[in-house]
Structure formats: structure tokens, C-alpha cells
Amino acid sequence: MTYTSSLLRLLDERGYIHQLTDAEGLDKLAASQVVPGYIGFDATAPSLHVGSLVQIMLLRRLQQAGHKPVVLMGGGTTRIGDPTGRDESRKMLSDETIDANIASIRTIFERFLSFGDGPTDAIMVNNHDWLGKLGYIELLQEVGTHFTVNRMLTFDSVRLRLDREQPMTFLEFNYMILQGYDFRHLEKSMGVRLQMGGSDQWGNIVNGIELARRMDGVEVFGVTTPLLTTADGGKMGKTAAGAVWLNEDQLPSYDFWQYWRNVDDRDVGKFLRLFTDLPLEEIARLESLGGSEINAAKVVLANEVTALCRGADAAKAAEATASATFAGGGVGQDLPVFTLPAEGIGIIDALVGIGFAASRGEAKRLVAGGGARVDGEQVTDENLVIAGGSEVRISSGKKKHGVLRPA
Template identity: 75%
Template sequence: MTYTSSLLRLLDERGYIHQQTDAHGLDALAAKQVVPGYIGFDATAPSLHVGSLVQIMMLRRLQQTGHKPVVLMGGGTTRIGDPTGRDESRKMLSDETIEANIQGIFSIFSRLLKFGDGPTDAIMVNNQDWLGQLGYIQLLQEVGTHFTVNRMMSFDSVKLRLEREQPMTFLEFNYMILQGYDFRHLARDKGVALQMGGSDQWGNIVNGIELTRRMDGKEVFGLTTPLLTTADGAKMGKSMGGAVWLNEDQLPAYDFWQYWRNCDDRDVGRFLRLFTDLPLGEIIRLEALEGAEINDAKVVLANEITKLCRGEDAAISAAATAQTTFAGGGLGEDLPTIEVDGEGIRLGAACIALGFAASGGEAKRKIAEGAVRLDDVLASDPALLVAVPAGEIRKLSLGKKKHGILRGI
């Protein structure tokens, strides 16, 4: 359809829209007033990873088109765990850990959104503030009557567990009720009219819309993004070395930059639309590059996303390190580094310490495959004791694109 609101036009042309509960109604509302919209994030780690970046960028698009982003931190729902797409129950976290995780996660939002008291300034709320006050009998009486077990059993998150004969606790079974209650609470308390999320959250979003209508007679809207995978079918957020975290404390800027620089050629245009603020005309030009020139577009992609998430200095430094390492044959200062004492370090252990492998077995396999080089010379023995004299450095490489420094102390 042709949208009249700048919000849905932007989301549509950038490729964010998968499903909407009422596209015409939301478009009309967004064309005439500020729409507060929210996305929820559970605080299971001190950082989100790039799998959450499309959701964060949707909140940024909301603000860019004159609307109000509401970041919902799941201080309460983190204590339960969203069963969607999971075969196992989530590990229970302490209150202190959840609060520390929320503080860590806020740093990425503070870079991408403008927070404040203005009509379109972003706000962050914590559902522990209201879920923690709900009594069990109150929840059953006020909310439970609007959910049927028949409907809840039809959700993919529940059916998946049952089909695979994986246990689902009663605690997890209640997650969809609490998420629906979140939408109803935010609609009443903050005037929120829109919930956005990934396509796997469609059922939960619809639940919240129906609950808000039944309890308060208020019309609210839902919108989901397509399932985000790379061109080769891999789930966004993972790399050879593990999760691609958004925060510097969990992943150095150089590794973050390299993740985007090494993306599949087929993903360049889509990622530029979703994850950068570059004008569409420039994106069309970049994605049309062919052959070796597509690498120039990947550098632009890496620079723009790193600048947004880590700051301009981090982007410049990461790009300079890549240039030094690959074009100049040197060692950039931003490369992952470990310190090695006079006793040296085994080659396999060095691979693990630099994030090249997650275990000794994986390190052995990569070494046996001929993927590891020490000072640009093939290394074949995982038990090799690598000595690094104090004050000197040696380079360890995995394939052609991943490098690290061993620094003697």
C-alpha cells in the first residue's frame, strides 16, 4: 500500500515491515500525531548483540520521523524467560545481575536515541516497576480471564517445546501473559499506541493488543520485522568467534568493524538500509558495485555502523587498523591482544584466548585444517609452545581475515 505517514514510508522503504495488525489505522494515526511506540528487551546479558540491532534501529526510525521511542527493559520478565525459539529454560539471574545488565545495555541506546522530557524524546522503563507490584490473585482475576489455555497452547513457542518433548515450566508459560500486560500498562500509563518486534513476537504482540482492547477498550497497533538472517541463512548475531556484542566491553571495536566488513556481498544493500542513516540514493549506488569494488561498499557499511554503535573515533581507528593489517602487512593497534609471560603459551590456548576458537577441540580442528598461522607461517601443532620475549610481539592469524597479537611481558 501507499503510506501517508513519514514513519511507515521510511520503515517500508528501508525494509523493516513484515506484518502489521492494522496498517491503515496506524498510518492514519502516525500522519496526524506523535505516536509513542515501544520494543521490549530482556536483560539477560550486560550487552545486546547485533541480532537486536534491527529493533534498536526501528526505535531510531521512530524518533527520526517525529515519534516517541519507549525502550522497555524486562527487569521483571527477565526473571521468567521468553520461551520463544528456545528448547531449554533460561538460567535464573539475581536482582543485582539484572540491574547491572540493564545499566550496560542502556549505553547502546544512549548512542542511538535522544533521551529527555520532550514529546519525541526517548524514555526507558522497567517492567519490574509494575509487574513486581502485581499480586497473584489480582493477576489471575484481572488478566488471566482474558487468556484461554487453548489459545496459549497454539503458540509456536509452546508447540515447539511439546513437539520436541522439552519441558516448559509453568513460570515460562506465563511469559506471554506478562508481555501482554506490559502493552496494556504502557498504553494506559504512557499513551503507547504501538509495539514493534521481530516476527517471532507476533503472537505476543497480538495478545497485548487484544488484552488492551478487552480491559480498556483502547485501540493499539502492532508491527513486526522480517526474520533477519544473513544471505547464507545464518542467524544474525553470531560469528566464528561467538556473539557479536554491541558494547565495547564485550567485543573490541575492531572485531565489531570486521564483522560488517566481512559480510556476504548479497547482504550489503540490505544492511546499509537497515543499519545506517545513509540516503537511499547513496545506498543504491553502493549496492550496485561489482567485483572487487563491492569491498568499498563493505568498508562504508562497517564504518557507518561502527560510528553509530561505538562512536566516530572507534570507527576511524578500526578502519586504520584494517588498512595497516591487510594493505600494509603490519599490525594495527586495535587487534585483539593477549599478554604472554616468560613461560610462553601453547598454540591451542592462544587461539582460545584470542577468540579464534571456543574450546580446545575446536582449536585443534582449525589448526589441523591449516587455518592457523604464526607470524604468517603455517602452524600445525596445537601443543606448540609459543615464546614471546618481553617487549616483543608476534602475530597469530586465523584464515585471511582474523588476526591477533601475542605481546611478551
Template identity: 70%
Template sequence: MTSYKSDLLRLLDERGYIHQMTDADGLDALAQKQVVPGYIGFDATAPSLHVGNLVSIMLLRRLQQAGHKPVVVMGGGTTRIGDPTGKDEVRKMLSDDAIEANIASIRRAFEQFLTFGDGPTDAVMVNNHDWLGKIGYIEMLQKVGTHFTVNRMLSFDSVKLRLEREQPMTFLEFNYMILQGYDFRHLSDTMCVRLQMGGSDQWGNIVNGVELSRRMDGVEVFGLTTPLITKADGSKMGKSVSGAIWLNADALNPYDYWQFWRNTQDADVGKFLRLFTDIDLAEIERLEGLQGADINEAKKVLADAATTMAHGEQAAVDAAETARKTFEQGGAGDQLPTHTSNGPIALLDAMLALGLVASKGEARRLIAGGGARIDGVAVDSDAVIIEPAGQPVRLSAGKKKHGLLHFG
């Protein structure tokens, strides 16, 4: 690890957040002298963010923990454009009302991780549509467009990927990097924001903003990115077999969120404890050193801490108790996913409705492999019809995914 002098960079370094910085020495010096307002942008394409966004949220949390000011920038304007980074296709455009509703819903998740208010280190949330929506087209071309060369823009991976694959890229999307660069310049000018953070795939966009602030205003600002967060098996963070691991409880119940963390691979436990919890580093070293079956205790600690942060302590306690009843005692538990059927239902339909599988094809393969059970009894046919019962029926997909089928 590098020997940083500021609390901010020491904290980010020892927890594993730092991948690239535009000027490490300059940012380290600034963070020693003053409160540094720093921002990350989030587009509002859905009513909830997911675990793939969590490292960025935790970056803002660490910024605040180190005595600096988090600025959450919701992309009310840029969502209307669509970030082409890592995308092969043009993003579907959302209505203005849908974007505003998504922003309101997403804010609830941020309130679990950050302290909002009017103080010098309190977090604030702003919407970039408030300034991007007011810029005239000619003004944008004259003031901002002159600082971007098409040659440089064509060199960015987000553009090259589309061109190499002969996928269409609209002129609308091509402008995204200009607007994101202008965001940084605007925030620097109006809120004295001096730092933009983000994932490694945002490096080019962040550098654009740093250069634009220097060229337009002569102001030095800084950029910092995190490494790409993947699981030990190489898969992308934030996804599961059943889909995205959403942060809002109305998009994914806290029990399933707890289970996501409980099912962490052994090799990822230490990394995830550092990135996604506030647990002391010495305790993390002890937990990641556990061997054999004992590592499961570390996974429970991770699940409890991560769920408490996102959903509150009671939700974590309830999820852990449900898991204990389900796995250790063979009971049903109170927090399992549920589905209510008005009459007999096919096993395939029930498993799909409970979110135990992503498709009927997956359910058939699971059944053929002996991995599906009804009330603990293995099922050997995908043609099973479950009849109404006087009590909930527990369905299982493998050893770790369970759900309760009720009859109305």
C-alpha cells in the same frame, strides 16, 4: 512497496523493516495525526545486547527519526520469568542484583542510537518490574487472566515447540505471554503508548497485547513486526564463529565489531546498509551495484557507518586504520585483539585466548588446513609452543582474523 501516507511507515517500508502489522491503515492514519509513542521490550539476560537485537534498536531509532517517541522497556520483571519463544530449555534464573546491573550496562548501548530526554519525541527507558512487581497474584488472575484462554495459549509456537519436543515448560514460563500482553496494556494506559514493535517471532505476544488493551480499556493500539533477519547463507544474524557480536565495547572491542560488518557477504550489503545505517537510499543503490572487488568498498562503508553508530566516529576511524595496516600493509595495527602471556604458550591456547577460534578442536582443524599463521608464516603443527619475544607476535586465523600476543 506499499503506498503509505505517514513518514513513519514510508521510512520503515523503504528500509525493509515491515513484515506484519495488526492494522496498517489505522497505524498509518494515526502516525499522520500525532506523535506515536512506540515500544520494544528487551530482557536483561546479559550485560550487553548483541547484533541480533540491533534491528529492534534501529526500529526505535527510525521511530524517532520519523518524529515519534521511542519507549525502551527493559524486562526487569519478565527477565525473572524467561521468554520461552524459540527456546528448548528453561532459562537460568538471574538474581535481582544481576538483572539491575545488566540493565544499567545495556542502557549505555541505547544511548548511542537514541536521543533520551523529556521532550515529546525524546526516548525514555522504563523497567517493567516497576509495575509487574506490584501486581498481586489474585489481582492478575482476576483482571488479566480472564482474557486469555488456555486453548489459545497452547496454540502459540513458543508452547507447541516445547510440547512437540517433549521438553519441559514451567508454569512460570507459560505466564510470560500474559505478562508481555499486560505490559502493552499498562503502557497504553499510563504513557499513551500506541504501538508495540518486535521481531516476527513476537507476533503472537504482540497480538495478545493489542487484544488485551481493547478488551480491558476499549483502546485501539497497534502491532508491527520485522522480518526474520538472516544472512545470505541462511545463518542467524548476530552470531559469528567466535560467538555473539556484542554491542557494548567492553564485551567486544570496536575493531572486531568493525570486522564483523566488513566481512558481510556480497549479497547482504544492500540489505544491511538499509537496515543498519542512515546512509541515503540513492547512495545505497550505488554501493550495492558495485561489482567484483569494488563491492569491498561498499563493505568498508557499511563497517564504518555501523561502527560509528555503535561506538562513535573515532572508534570507526581507528578500526579502519588498523584493518588497513593489517591487511594492506602487513603491519600489526593498534586495535587488534590482544593477549598477554607470562611465559611460553602453546599455539592452541594462544589462538583460543585471542578469540581467533571457539575451541582447540577448531584450531587444530584450521592448522591442518594451512589456515593458521604466526607473523605471516603458515604453521603446520598444532604442537607449536610460542616463546617470549621482544615484540608482539601476530597470530592469524585465515585471511581476516588476527590478534597480537604480548609477553609480560
């Protein structure tokens, strides 16, 4: 359909829309008033990773279109754990750890959203503030009557776990009830009319919409984004080295920049639309580049995303490091560093120490496969000892570089 609201036109043009509960109704609402919309994030770690970035950008687009983003931190639901996409129960975290994680995660959102008291300023709320006060009997009487076990068992988050004969605790089984209650509470307390999320959250979003309708007779809406995978079928934000964290403390800016610089050629246009504010005309020009010129578009992508997430200075430093390392053959300032002992160090220990291999066995396989280099020279002897006393560049393959630096 042709959208009349700037919100849905923006989301459609940029490729965010997968499912809408009522496209016409939401379009009409967004064209006539400021719509508060929310996305929930659990606080299981001090940082979110790249897999959450499309949802963060979705909140950014909501604000850019003149509406109000509500960041819901799951201080309450983190204590339970979302079973969606999981094969095992989540480890329980202490209250202190959850609170510290929320404080750390907030710094990410402050780069993407404008917070304040205005009608379109973002706010962050914590569902522990209301779920923590909800009595069990009250929950059963007020909310439980609107959910049937028959229907809950059909939800993918439950069915897949049961099909795999993986245990699901009663605690986790309640997650979808509490998430539905979140939507109802946010609508009643601050007029939130829209919940957004990934396609795997469709069932949970619909639950909240039905709960608000049954309990309060209120019409609210849902939007989900497509399941985001890379062109080679991989999961967004996952690499062989682990998660691509958004916070600097969990992942250096250079490594973050390199993740975007090294994306598949086929993903450049899609990622520019989803993760940058570049005009669509400029994105069309960049994704049309062929051959080696596409690398220039990847540098633009890396710079734009890193500037948004880490700041312009971090993006400039990362690009300068890449230029010095790859083009100039030098040693950039942002490369990972490992202390080089005065007596020297074996190549295997160096590869493990700097993080290019998770174990000595993996490091040996890297050397045997011709992937290890010292100062640009391929290493063929796993017993090589790198002499101490001077700075040395060490590499794994063509894209991972680091520095061995004397103490």
C-alpha cells in the same frame, strides 16, 4: 498500499515491515499525531547483541519520523523468561544482576536515541515497576479471564516446546499474559499506541492489542519486522566465535567492525538500509558495485554501523587497524593481544590463549588444516614453539589476526 505518514513510508522504504495489525489505521494515526511506540528487551546479559540491532534501529526510525520511542526493559519479565525460540528454561537471575544489566544496556540506547522530557524524546521504563506490584489474585481476576488456555497452546512459543517434548514451566507459560499486560499498562499510563518487535513476537503483540480492546475499548497497533537471516541462511548476530555483542566490554570494537566488513556480498544493500542512516540513493550506488569494488561498500557499512554503536573514533581506529594489518602487513593497534612469555609459547597454547580456538584439539585441527600463521607464514608443525622477546603476529585463516606481545 501507499502510505501517507512519514513513519510507515520510512519503515517501508528501509525494509522494516513484515506484518501490520491495521496498516490503514496506524498510517492515519501516525500522520495526525505523535505516536509513542515501544519495544521490549529482557535483561539477561550486560549487553544486547547484533540480533537485537534491527529493533534498536526501529526505535531510532520511530524517533526520526517525529514520534516517541519507549524502551521497555523487562526487569519483571526477565525473572520469568520468554519461551519464544527456546528449547529449555532460562536460568533465574538475581535482582542485583538484572538491575546491573539494565544499567549497562541503557548505554547502548543512549547512542541510538535522544533521551529527555520532550514530546518525541525517548524514555526507558522497567516493567518490574508495575508487574512487581501486581497481586496474583488481581492478575487472575482482571487479566486471566481474557486468555484461554486453548488459544495459548496454539502459540508457536508454546507449541514448539511441547512438540519437541521440552519442558515448559508454568512460570514461562505466564510470559505472554504479562507481555500483553505491559502493552495495556503502557497505553493507560503514557498513551503508548504502538508495539513493535520481531516476527516471532507477533502472537504476543496481538495478545496485547486484544487485551487493551477487551479491557479498555482502546485501539492500539502492532508492527513486526522480518526474520533477519544472512544470505547463507545463518542467524543474524551469531558467528562461530559466539554472539556479536553491542557493548565494548563484551566485544572489542575491532571485532565488531570486522563482523560487518566480512558480511556476504548479497547482504550489503539490505544491511545498509537497516543499520545505517545513509541516503537510499547512496545505498543503491554502493550495492550496485561489482567484483572487488563491493569491498569498499563493506568498509562503508562497517564504519557506519560501528560509528553508530561505538562512536566515530572507534570506527576510525578499527579501519586503521584493518588497513595496517591487511594492506600494510603490519600490526594494527586494536588487534587482540596475548602476553608472550619470556621463555616462548607453543603454537597450540597461543591459539587457545588469544581466543582463536576454544580447545587444544580445535587448535590442532586449525594447524592441520593449514589455517594457522605466525608473522604471515603458515604453520605446519603443531609442536612449533614461538620464541619470546619480540612481538609476533598470529593469524587464524585470512580474517582473524592477533598479537603476541612480550610482558
